[in-house]
Amino acid sequence: MNARTEPSEAETAIARPPLVRELLLVAGLFLVYKFGRQLATGHTAEAFRNADRVWDLERAVRLPGEGSVQNLLLHGDTLIHLANTYYATVHFPATLAFLVWLYLRRPAHYVWARRVLAAVTAAALVVHLTFPLAPPRMLAATGLLDTAEIYGPSVYGSPQTDHLSNQFAAMPSLHFGWALMVAIGLIVATRSRWRGLWLLHPLLTLVVIVGTANHYWLDAIVAAAMLGAALAVIHLPARTPVTAGKPLPGARDKEPDKQRDKETVDEDSVLVGAAR
Numbered sequence: 001m002n003a004r005t006e007p008s009e010a011e012t013a014i015a016r017p018p019l020v021r022e023l024l025l026v027a028g029l030f031l032v033y034k035f036g037r038q039l040a041t042g043h044t045a046e047a048f049r050n051a052d053r054v055w056d057l058e059r060a061v062r063l064p065g066e067g068s069v070q071n072l073l074l075h076g077d078t079l080i081h082l083a084n085t086y087y088a089t090v091h092f093p094a095t096l097a098f099l100v101w102l103y104l105r106r107p108a109h110y111v112w113a114r115r116v117l118a119a120v121t122a123a124a125l126v127v128h129l130t131f132p133l134a135p136p137r138m139l140a141a142t143g144l145l146d147t148a149e150i151y152g153p154s155v156y157g158s159p160q161t162d163h164l165s166n167q168f169a170a171m172p173s174l175h176f177g178w179a180l181m182v183a184i185g186l187i188v189a190t191r192s193r194w195r196g197l198w199l200l201h202p203l204l205t206l207v208v209i210v211g212t213a214n215h216y217w218l219d220a221i222v223a224a225a226m227l228g229a230a231l232a233v234i235h236l237p238a239r240t241p242v243t244a245g246k247p248l249p250g251a252r253d254k255e256p257d258k259q260r261d262k263e264t265v266d267e268d269s270v271l272v273g274a275a276r
Contacts, residue, residue: 022114025114026114039069050133052139054171057218058216063217066136066210066217069210072211074145074147080147083147084154087214094178095182096202098182099114112236115234116181117178120177120178122230133170135213137273172226173215173220175215179205179225180224183201184227188198255271
């Protein structure tokens with residue numbers, strides 16, 4: 001495949017953030033995310049009113065029906081079970097593995113990706129608090145099945161008894177937003193000619209979150225818009241092209257030219273002196 005993933009000299013010149021600090025920071029962000037989602041609970045009636053509005057808006061703008069994706073997954077019990085498993089198990093581990101790899105191999109890209117993910121997650125929490133939204137699996141008007149409850153595995157319990165997650169935080173879909181950032185980050189950080197295949201991760205995530213009736217199309221669209229805004233504001237840190245004390249590339253090549261110029265000047269001085 002001729003993959004080129006080794007770090008460049010410029011990349012290795014960038015200091016890696018302290019590990020303990022990063023672990024505490026990432027853990028803190030996760031706790032804030034979980035706690036923030038809890039603040040949005042208890043808005044059941046509003047969440048269902050918003051769900052009706054989102055469903056009607058999607059039909060008004062003629063977005064494809066989420067049911068068409070679910071029908072594809074329901075062709076076999078194995079396929080829908082795999083989709084539920086992907087939804088339940090890939091989201092956090094894939095994002096964590098992405099950050100760990102960047103931390104070890106691409107420190108500059110790690111800092112950039114961590115900042116982008118933090119910004120998108122913070123913006124998502126604001127939307128969760130101000131716009132509670134019931135997922136399509138809870139909305140009777142959609143006619144969609146709760147595939148996780150029927151076929152398993154499920155990460156959610158009954159909304160009345162599930163105190164570990166906020167099931168009325170469908171918009172934006174951080175499943176999709178984080179998956180898209182993982183793909184973009186790996187495409188930017190690697191040099192393989194096949195790196196575009198990382199986009200299969202968010203594409204598969206999109207099919208899964210819609211087909212399992214956990215999210216609307218608009219949830220993914222809003223997540224992508226938030227990510228785009230974060231990427232427009234948060235840029236990769238400037239790289240240090242050389243390490244301290246190390247000559248610039250080509251500097252050694254210029255040394256003979258400088259020596260020749262010095263010799264030429266000396267010869268000219270001798271000739272001028274002789275002419276006098």
